[in-house]
Amino acid sequence: MSSHRPIVKAVVPVAGLGTRFLPATKATPKEMLPVVDKPAIQYVVEEAQAAGIVDLLFVTGRNKDALENHFDHSPNLERTLMDKGAIAMHDELMRIVELAHIHYVRQGNPLGLGHAVSLAKEHVGDSPFVVMLGDDLIDAKTPVLPAMLNAYEKHGGSILCLMEVPASEIHLYGCAQVEATDDPDIVRVTGLIEKPLEGEAPSNLAVIGRYLLQPEIFAVLADQEPGRGGEIQLTDAVAQLASAPDVAGGVHAVIFRGRRYDTGDKLSYLKSVFQIALDRDDVGPDLRAWMIEYLASDS
Numbered sequence: 001m002s003s004h005r006p007i008v009k010a011v012v013p014v015a016g017l018g019t020r021f022l023p024a025t026k027a028t029p030k031e032m033l034p035v036v037d038k039p040a041i042q043y044v045v046e047e048a049q050a051a052g053i054v055d056l057l058f059v060t061g062r063n064k065d066a067l068e069n070h071f072d073h074s075p076n077l078e079r080t081l082m083d084k085g086a087i088a089m090h091d092e093l094m095r096i097v098e099l100a101h102i103h104y105v106r107q108g109n110p111l112g113l114g115h116a117v118s119l120a121k122e123h124v125g126d127s128p129f130v131v132m133l134g135d136d137l138i139d140a141k142t143p144v145l146p147a148m149l150n151a152y153e154k155h156g157g158s159i160l161c162l163m164e165v166p167a168s169e170i171h172l173y174g175c176a177q178v179e180a181t182d183d184p185d186i187v188r189v190t191g192l193i194e195k196p197l198e199g200e201a202p203s204n205l206a207v208i209g210r211y212l213l214q215p216e217i218f219a220v221l222a223d224q225e226p227g228r229g230g231e232i233q234l235t236d237a238v239a240q241l242a243s244a245p246d247v248a249g250g251v252h253a254v255i256f257r258g259r260r261y262d263t264g265d266k267l268s269y270l271k272s273v274f275q276i277a278l279d280r281d282d283v284g285p286d287l288r289a290w291m292i293e294y295l296a297s298d299s
């Protein structure tokens with residue numbers, strides 16, 4: 001039996017403006033952009049379900065109705081599919097509705113990721129919880145939540161997910177200062193800097209959009225001043241938990257070496273579509289053959 005409190009809830013912030021993907025995201029949330037035939041957010045919900053977490057709180061904003069509709073019943077469509085004998089697609093739509101219990105809270109103004117997470121205080125209560133960024137897609141073939149839950153079993157406290165990135169890209173991420181543990185895939189986090197300036201980065205370990213946090217984070221967020229970009233940064237609040245290990249058990253991190261995409265970034269989004277499509281039996285073989293032919297041609 002674990003001595004740590006179990007993780008049963010996830011907070012999924014989806015209230016960002018998605019300015020890097022305009023004009024596609026003017027009227028459509030970036031989390032609804034399709035990756036092959038599913039919106040990006042569905043991969044996130046399926047990832048949570050696969051890890052046994054089915055109580056999700058979406059932090060939404062304006063223009064996010066499509067997200068709510070996607071995970072809700074559509075009686076007319078369901079009936080039409082049944083009438084046409086499209087049973088498999090009907091059942092697939094039912095499966096999506098039953099993936100999780102999804103709750104919603106609105107972030108009136110997108111004041112930053114830290115602010116979005118602070119709005120989950122009432123729903124989460126006094127238990128540790130997971131944060132899953134709605135635009136971070138982790139390939140189901142290389143999941144990371146199980147490793148984070150194992151690290152939590154072993155070390156308690158809060159657990160981050162870190163990924164090595166080229167030194168030239170670390171200024172785009174939260175960056176971690178770490179110490180080794182006896183496990184090569186787990187480190188202790190001693191400091192964090194959001195989007196470090198050149199020469200300021202203590203490592204090339206970037207914070208990726210999966211967090212396991214202790215509820216003490218809410219008290220820290222309540223007093224958090226705006227940081228980089230004038231936004232209330234989650235990284236700054238987690239840095240405080242890392243610097244006071246006696247308060248909430250400190251911060252460790254899993255080093256993730258699998259496939260992860262930022263679907264709010266155009267190039268990363270395109271990679272997610274191609275790599276996930278190439279892995280699929282229905283479209284993969286034909287797409288691969290076409291790509292080889294296309295890349296070999298002069299066009």
Ligand code: UTP
Pocket residue numbers: 013014015016017018019020021059107109110111112113115116133134135136264
């Ligand atoms: P990003 O910085 O990637 O989202 O936030 P963004 O602001 O939508 O992106 P750009 O830079 O304008 O293209 C990371 C995650 O945090 C959420 C976003 O929805 C995304 O999932 N977020 C960010 C919020 O929910 N609220 C905020 O105030 C900021």
